[in-house]
Amino acid sequence: MNKKRPVNLDIRTIQLPLTALTSILHRISGIMLFIFLGLILYMLSKSLESEKGF
Numbered sequence: 001m002n003k004k005r006p007v008n009l010d011i012r013t014i015q016l017p018l019t020a021l022t023s024i025l026h027r028i029s030g031i032m033l034f035i036f037l038g039l040i041l042y043m044l045s046k047s048l049e050s051e052k053g054f
Contacts, residue, residue, distance in 0.1 A: 016024075
């Protein structure tokens with residue numbers, strides 16, 4: 001049996017590579033765009049209807 005185990009698994013001290021951080025941020029921004037897409041399209045349609053809607 002291998003007795004060597006990781007000493008520190010604290011997620012705050014683990015350094016992620018730049019590509020991993022970029023990937024996580026890209027996924028978060030995609031989720032935010034998907035969530036707010038309906039609101040953005042609603043606001044766009046209201047602004048294009050008339051001057052009162054704007």
